[in-house]
Amino acid sequence: MRLSGLPAGGGRLAAAALVQSLGIGLFMASSMAFFTRQVGLSANQVGAGLAGAGAVALAVSLYGGELADRYGARRVLAELYAARAVCCVVYAFVTSFWQFLAVTLFAVCVDRAAPPVLQALVAGSVPDQRDRTRVLAVVNVVRNVGLGAGAMAAGAALVSDTLLAYQLTLSAIGLAFLGGAALVLRVTEAERPAVRAKPAWALPDRGYLALTGLNFLLMFFDTLLLVAMPVWVLEHTNAPRITVSVLFTLNTALVVVLQIPVSRFADGLRRTSRLMAGAGAVLAVAGLCFAAAGGAGGWVAVGWLGAAVVALSLGEVMANSAGWELSIALAPAEVRGRYLAVFNLGLSAERVLGPIVVTGLLLSAGTAGWIGAAAVFLLAGVTGERVALGTGTREAAEPVEA
Incomplete structure (x- = not known):
């Protein structure tokens, strides 16, 4: 995938999307086996935890956009990626359903907060409208490629099927998110307009x-x-x-x-x-x-x-x-x-x-x-x-x- 035709900030965001999507692909393909075969959870427990976390994240994710307005989308997006990295490390030491639920709730909230912050960063770092939409298109494409490649790479852990193999995989996922955060921090973001005196809960028009x-x-x-x-x-x-x-x-x-x-x-x-x-x-x-x-x-x-x-x-x-x-x-x-x-x-x-x-x-x-x-x-x-x-x-x- 050629990224040279994109503006500098867009290329780094696309590269960040590729790196962190490799981690997501690894996680999607290997996590269920890890939670059921190594942690000892049932498939129903994993499903219930993900569903509950997703429902809570619907409301919590709104605060990602609020934070981006106040502190800058670049900083917030890098922190969200870093938080995902921490979740991966903590997952490696989960031993019970309640521990799994706590980490999953935090991880899903962080994950759902990221997309609007990414869009805000693209809007603030790529001034030309045509380039902006193209960057988001490239991000979507490389994300799909990364998910597929990560899922294929998870085969090593699935074949080994040992606690160490899954822990190493989770560590690799965490490194992928940290790599994405480092790339995001290299993006130049335009100065933010002053936030209007408007309550945080106010809805759009x-x-x-x-x-x-x-x-x-x-x-x-x-x-x-x-x-x-x-x-x-x-x-x-x-x-x-x-x-x-x-x-x-x-x-x-x-x-x-x-x-x-x-x-x-x-x-x-x-x-x-x-x-x-x-x-x-x-x-x-x-x-x-x-x-x-x-x-x-x-x-x-x-x-x-x-x-x-x-x-x-x-x-x-x-x-x-x-x-x-x-x-x-x-x-x-x-x-x-x-x-x-x-x-x-x-x-x-x-x-x-x-x-x-x-x-x-x-x-x-x-x-x-x-x-x-x-x-x-x-x-x-x-x-x-x-x-x-x-x-x-x-x-x-x-x-x-x-």
């Missing part, structure tokens, strides 16, 4: 909140891929079981290939708003293709599923690019971290609510569920375009008070 909610709906592409697609293929189509693995691989490859080129269309408020509408339309096509696969046989079903994942992947990179740019462009500079934290709260909420909605509503309704999802995507994209343009017009007409 109504237009920004509406855009957050509509983006929340578009982000359901993630749950459709991870939850709905495998269940639909295995239980509602005649496609071979190996199709699930092929479709996941296809999605990963398409996101890596398409994310950076598509990000170039997020150029200015009008084009970026249209990109959001386009994302909704393409995701709607994906929903209709999934619906068609349910009534098809054999290889015809495979064809419809392949078309669905191609459309889903394209909608994913379009929605990502539009969401990154609009969330930054429509946030007042002096409270940007706070606004971005609220916007990213929608993403975190989708991770919690998505599986419940998809399994309880979409899959239980069968083909009609996919058609309903297509309608929701289309409506969210079109409405999002109008809300973004309306909010941007108001921001331009009403300058923010110093």
